[in-house]
Amino acid sequence: MKRRFENSLSPVSKKLKNNDEICGRKGSMLADCSNIMLNSPPVTPEKRRFVDIRDDSEGKESAKKKLSFITPPATPQKCRETSVYSKAKALFQRGSNHTGSTGSSHLVGRESEAEALNEFCLSNIRKGVSNSLYICGPPGTGKSAQVDVSFQYLSQSVGRSQSSHVSTIEGKKVKFIRVNCMPISKPESIFHEIYCALNPSDKLSVSYTKRKTEDDLFSLLSQGSDVDSAVILLDEMDCLITRDQQVLFQLFNLASERKNSSFKTNIILVCISNALDLMDKFLPILKRNALSPQALPFLPYAADQIKRIIVSKLQLLRGSEQDKENIPPAMGPPIMHPAAIQLCCRKSGSVTGDLRKAFDICYKSIEMVEMSLTNQKEPTQYTVETAPKVQISHIAKVCQNSFANNMNSQLDNLNLLQKTVLCCLVVHERNNCASIFNRVELTVNFFYDVYVKISKDHFAGLLGAVKKSEFLEIISTLEASSAVVISATKHSRNDSMDLGGKLVKANISFDALLKCTNDIGILRNLLHSSAH
Ligand SMILES: Nc1ncnc2c1ncn2[C@@H]1O[C@H](COP(=O)(O)OP(=O)(O)OP(=O)(O)O)[C@@H](O)[C@H]1O
Ligand SMILES: [Mg+2]
Incomplete structure (x- = not known):
C-alpha cells in the first residue's frame, strides 16, 4: 500500500x-x-x-x-453525413480544385494553350536555354489555373519530383518557382524574391543583409545555383510596371538567351498579365533591345467551353458513387438539368466569358434547390441520381437577382449630379409618355435644354450650373454604368463621335430610381411630382 x-x-x-x-x-x-x-x-x-x-x-x-x-472523457464527435448538394457546391466554390484529377496536363477547354505552354517549358529545359513567355487575357479565363496545372504536370508526371519544388526532367535538375507580384510593394524587390527562391539556404542570411538587386541575381545565375533551369511564374505581372518599365525590361533581359548564354542556371520566365495592350506599349522597347518574348493569349471562354467545364465538374460527383452502388452510367450530368447548364453558360459567356461568374451562378442555384427541399426530405437522403435537379427557372432567378443587385450597387455609386441628370431624364420621359402624340425621340443636345429648364424650375440656386461639356461627361458615365442607353439617330452613324447628336433613353425603372434617391429630398420631390 x-x-x-x-x-x-x-x-x-x-x-x-x-x-x-x-x-x-x-x-x-x-x-x-x-x-x-x-x-x-x-x-x-x-x-x-x-x-x-x-x-x-x-x-x-x-x-x-x-x-x-x-482524465475526463473526450467529447463525442458528431459523425455528419455530407449531402450531395454540399459536395456539388464545393465544386463551384471559389478556390476549389481546378481539375479534380492529378497528372492531367491541361484544364478542360484549355487544351491548345496548355500544349503551347508545356512545349515551351519542355523544349527550353531540354535545350538548356533561357527564354520568356507572356500570357495575357481577361480575368477568370484560367491563366493562373492552367500554369499551376502545367507546373504540376511537368514536375510530377513528366519529371521525377525530388522535393516540393525541384524535379529531374530528362536528366536536368529543374526548379519551379511561383511568385505573385501583387503583394510586392516595390517592383525592384522582385529580384530579391527570385534570388531567395533560387537560393533558399541563403534565405536567412539574405534577410539580415541588404536586399538583393538585379546584379546579385545576375551573379548567382552566372555562377549557377544548385539547379540547371529555373521555371519562374510571375503572376499579376502588371504590378511590376514602373513609369520607365525598367524592372520589366531587366527581367526579360535576364531571361534572354542571346544576352546571357553563359548562365549556369537558365531562366525560363512565364509572365501573366490582364493587360492585353501591355505588349503593344512595351514591345517597341523590347524590340529595340533585341528582346521578343513569345505571347500566348487566353481568350474569354465561349459558352460551349463553359458548358464542358461545368459538365466535367458535375461528373466528378458520380465517380465514386457509381463504383459503390453499381449505377449504370447515366446520360445527362447530375444535379443540374442540361437546359439549365445551357442557360447559365449563355448568360455568363455573353457577359464577359469569366468562369468565376458561371461558377457563382451554379453555386447559388444549387443552394436554391437545396433550400427548397428542407420541408420534404433531408438533403442527405438523396443520392447523385435521385437528387432533384437545378432547372432553368432557378438559373433565371439567380441571374435576375445578381444583375439587379449589380444595377443597384452601380446606382448607389453615382454622385448627386449624375443622379440628378438621371432623374430629369426619367421625369421627362414620363411626362412625354403621358401624351402619346407628343412623343419624340430625345437627342442628348435636346435633353441638355430639358435638363437646364427642369433644374431652373425645381432646384433654382441649389445646384450650380452645369456646362455642356460637363453634361456630356455625365451622360457618358451614366452610359458606362448602364443607367442610360445611347443610340444613333436615323441620320447619324453609329460610330459618329458626336455624342450630342445621339439619342438617349433611360435604362432604369422608375421604382429602382426612387429607391436609390429616397434619401435625397430634392430628387424625391421631383420624382413624386411627375408621378401625379
Ligand atoms: N478550364 C477550367 N476548368 C476548371 N476550372 C477552371 C478552369 N479555368 C478556370 N477555372 C477556375 O476558375 C477560377 C478562375 O481562374 P484563374 O484564377 O485561373 O483565372 P485568371 O485568368 O488567372 O484570372 P485573373 O486574371 O483574375 O487572375 C479558378 O477558381 C479556377 O480554378
Ligand atoms: Mg490569375
Missing part, C-alpha cells in the same frame, strides 16, 4: 519528499526548504482532472480514502 501511494505521487510531491530528507525534518509539513524549492523549474500545467474520492475502506482495517485521478 505504501509503495502504491509513493508511485502515485506527483513529481512535485516527490521533490517535496526528497527535500524533507535533505533537510532532515521528516514529518514536518512546512519544512523550511524554500531555497531549494525556488531552484526547481516550473511544472508544466497539466490537463484539468477530476478528483475521485471513493471509500475504499470496506473490509479493511484502516479507513484511508484512495485518491485517483481520472
Whole structure:
C-alpha cells in the first residue's frame, strides 16, 4: 500500500519528499526548504482532472480514502453525413480544385494553350536555354489555373519530383518557382524574391543583409545555383510596371538567351498579365533591345467551353458513387438539368466569358434547390441520381437577382449630379409618355435644354450650373454604368463621335430610381411630382 501511494505521487510531491530528507525534518509539513524549492523549474500545467474520492475502506482495517485521478472523457464527435448538394457546391466554390484529377496536363477547354505552354517549358529545359513567355487575357479565363496545372504536370508526371519544388526532367535538375507580384510593394524587390527562391539556404542570411538587386541575381545565375533551369511564374505581372518599365525590361533581359548564354542556371520566365495592350506599349522597347518574348493569349471562354467545364465538374460527383452502388452510367450530368447548364453558360459567356461568374451562378442555384427541399426530405437522403435537379427557372432567378443587385450597387455609386441628370431624364420621359402624340425621340443636345429648364424650375440656386461639356461627361458615365442607353439617330452613324447628336433613353425603372434617391429630398420631390 505504501509503495502504491509513493508511485502515485506527483513529481512535485516527490521533490517535496526528497527535500524533507535533505533537510532532515521528516514529518514536518512546512519544512523550511524554500531555497531549494525556488531552484526547481516550473511544472508544466497539466490537463484539468477530476478528483475521485471513493471509500475504499470496506473490509479493511484502516479507513484511508484512495485518491485517483481520472482524465475526463473526450467529447463525442458528431459523425455528419455530407449531402450531395454540399459536395456539388464545393465544386463551384471559389478556390476549389481546378481539375479534380492529378497528372492531367491541361484544364478542360484549355487544351491548345496548355500544349503551347508545356512545349515551351519542355523544349527550353531540354535545350538548356533561357527564354520568356507572356500570357495575357481577361480575368477568370484560367491563366493562373492552367500554369499551376502545367507546373504540376511537368514536375510530377513528366519529371521525377525530388522535393516540393525541384524535379529531374530528362536528366536536368529543374526548379519551379511561383511568385505573385501583387503583394510586392516595390517592383525592384522582385529580384530579391527570385534570388531567395533560387537560393533558399541563403534565405536567412539574405534577410539580415541588404536586399538583393538585379546584379546579385545576375551573379548567382552566372555562377549557377544548385539547379540547371529555373521555371519562374510571375503572376499579376502588371504590378511590376514602373513609369520607365525598367524592372520589366531587366527581367526579360535576364531571361534572354542571346544576352546571357553563359548562365549556369537558365531562366525560363512565364509572365501573366490582364493587360492585353501591355505588349503593344512595351514591345517597341523590347524590340529595340533585341528582346521578343513569345505571347500566348487566353481568350474569354465561349459558352460551349463553359458548358464542358461545368459538365466535367458535375461528373466528378458520380465517380465514386457509381463504383459503390453499381449505377449504370447515366446520360445527362447530375444535379443540374442540361437546359439549365445551357442557360447559365449563355448568360455568363455573353457577359464577359469569366468562369468565376458561371461558377457563382451554379453555386447559388444549387443552394436554391437545396433550400427548397428542407420541408420534404433531408438533403442527405438523396443520392447523385435521385437528387432533384437545378432547372432553368432557378438559373433565371439567380441571374435576375445578381444583375439587379449589380444595377443597384452601380446606382448607389453615382454622385448627386449624375443622379440628378438621371432623374430629369426619367421625369421627362414620363411626362412625354403621358401624351402619346407628343412623343419624340430625345437627342442628348435636346435633353441638355430639358435638363437646364427642369433644374431652373425645381432646384433654382441649389445646384450650380452645369456646362455642356460637363453634361456630356455625365451622360457618358451614366452610359458606362448602364443607367442610360445611347443610340444613333436615323441620320447619324453609329460610330459618329458626336455624342450630342445621339439619342438617349433611360435604362432604369422608375421604382429602382426612387429607391436609390429616397434619401435625397430634392430628387424625391421631383420624382413624386411627375408621378401625379
Ligand atoms: N478550364 C477550367 N476548368 C476548371 N476550372 C477552371 C478552369 N479555368 C478556370 N477555372 C477556375 O476558375 C477560377 C478562375 O481562374 P484563374 O484564377 O485561373 O483565372 P485568371 O485568368 O488567372 O484570372 P485573373 O486574371 O483574375 O487572375 C479558378 O477558381 C479556377 O480554378
Ligand atoms: Mg490569375
